[in-house]
Amino acid sequence: MSSDRALIEVRSLTVDYVGEHSVARAVDGIDFDIREGEAFGLAGESGCGKSTVAFALARLTRLPGLVSGGQVRLNGDDVLKFDKARLKAYRWNEVSFVFQSAMNALNPVISVAEQIMDVIETHKPELGSDGARARAVELLELVGIPPARLDDFPHQFSGGMRQRICIAIALALSPRLIIMDEPTTALDVVVQRDIIEQIVELKEKMGFSVLFITHDLGLMIEFCDRIGVMYSGELVEVAPAEAILTNPQHPYTRALGNSFPPLTGPRLRMEGIPGTPPDLRALPPGCRFAPRCPHAMEICRVKAPELRYYPEHRSEAACHLLN
Ligand SMILES: Nc1ncnc2c1ncn2[C@@H]1O[C@H](COP(=O)(O)OP(=O)(O)OP(=O)(O)O)[C@@H](O)[C@H]1O
Numbered sequence: 085m086s087s088d089r090a091l092i093e094v095r096s097l098t099v100d101y102v103g104e105h106s107v108a109r110a111v112d113g114i115d116f117d118i119r120e121g122e123a124f125g126l127a128g129e130s131g132c133g134k135s136t137v138a139f140a141l142a143r144l145t146r147l148p149g150l151v152s153g154g155q156v157r158l159n160g161d162d163v164l165k166f167d168k169a170r171l172k173a174y175r176w177n178e179v180s181f182v183f184q185s186a187m188n189a190l191n192p193v194i195s196v197a198e199q200i201m202d203v204i205e206t207h208k209p210e211l212g213s214d215g216a217r218a219r220a221v222e223l224l225e226l227v228g229i230p231p232a233r234l235d236d237f238p239h240q241f242s243g244g245m246r247q248r249i250c251i252a253i254a255l256a257l258s259p260r261l262i263i264m265d266e267p268t269t270a271l272d273v274v275v276q277r278d279i280i281e282q283i284v285e286l287k288e289k290m291g292f293s294v295l296f297i298t299h300d301l302g303l304m305i306e307f308c309d310r311i312g313v314m315y316s317g318e319l320v321e322v323a324p325a326e327a328i329l330t331n332p333q334h335p336y337t338r339a340l341g342n343s344f345p346p347l348t349g350p351r352l353r354m355e356g357i358p359g360t361p362p363d364l365r366a367l368p369p370g371c372r373f374a375p376r377c378p379h380a381m382e383i384c385r386v387k388a389p390e391l392r393y394y395p396e397h398r399s400e401a402a403c404h405l406l407n
Pocket residue numbers: 101108110128129130131132133134135136137147148149364
């Protein structure tokens with residue numbers, strides 16, 4: 085169950101990719117909260133900045149990427165200002181990650197036991213080797229892998245099982261937030277769904293929050309409590325998943341929804357979104373979606389709309405049409 089209390093508060097987060105001759109602002113001053121126990125999804129077309137946000141939250145931004153402004157607050161402390169020692173405690177203990185390629189990051193010549201225990205022993209040396217092994221057994225059971233396989237090597241597992249092992253490692257220190265960036269994209273649809281259902285179950289049982297990124301909007305709507313829709317480095321709508329599905333406010337959210345197959349009902353012909361997102365180095369004035377928006381008005385081309393809360397729709401949206 086998610087609460088109304090914020091676990092992570094993102095404020096005016098800005099991330100640039102610095103080139104020799106230009107700067108691309110991949111994330112431009114975004115604000116959102118991830119609440120305790122909630123699954124928060126980030127949606128949007130490829131290149132809109134989702135992974136850049138995930139990396140910034142985890143303090144994993146690397147050059148040419150540069151967090152150039154804003155805050156990521158955990159219990160009021162700014163994660164972006166953590167020193168090395170605090171960062172060590174933050175990673176794995178408070179936040180952990182499962183990326184699409186995570187399963188390939190497992191070392192093929194080191195047993196699963198050692199790889200799980202390594203994370204535990206590094207961060208909780210007081211448990212000792214026996215304690216770490218007992219925890220590893222517990223974790224494998226949690227993600228549905230028979231503990232008898234603890235001493236096997238990654239190559240002896242299927243892709244789906246390797247990804248479950250990565251989830252077990254991410255859960256090892258009972259973090260409060262797990263960042264999942266396309267965690268199941270490389271897997272077949274049935275395995276994807278199994279794994280996501282298991283994550284939901286674990287989330288309910290253990291109470292952690294999830295930041296979930298996937299190209300599969302249907303899966304996101306099913307799995308997430310709230311969804312933030314990004315376009316061109318900005319959040320254009322933040323709302324409960326159900327509202328994103330049934331009552332989207334921003335024309336981009338609507339267009340995104342129409343470009344995905346429906347969760348249920350007859351198969352319809354999908355409409356792609358005409359046009360392409362703007363070049364981050366040459367953004368249009370006004371609303372960034374205006375050049376592609378079927379409803380664009382004069383004001384949209386000159387004045388950028390602000391993200392505002394519309395209680396009647398339970399949605400925050402940035403669109404002049406709503407004013
Ligand atoms: N290392 C980099 N150097 C320069 N630009 C980058 C770099 N990484 C990402 N970008 C740019 O930043 C923008 C945001 O990229 P990001 O990967 O965060 O988007 P995304 O929404 O996660 O996309 P996808 O769904 O394809 O993963 C894109 O325009 C991308 O080209």
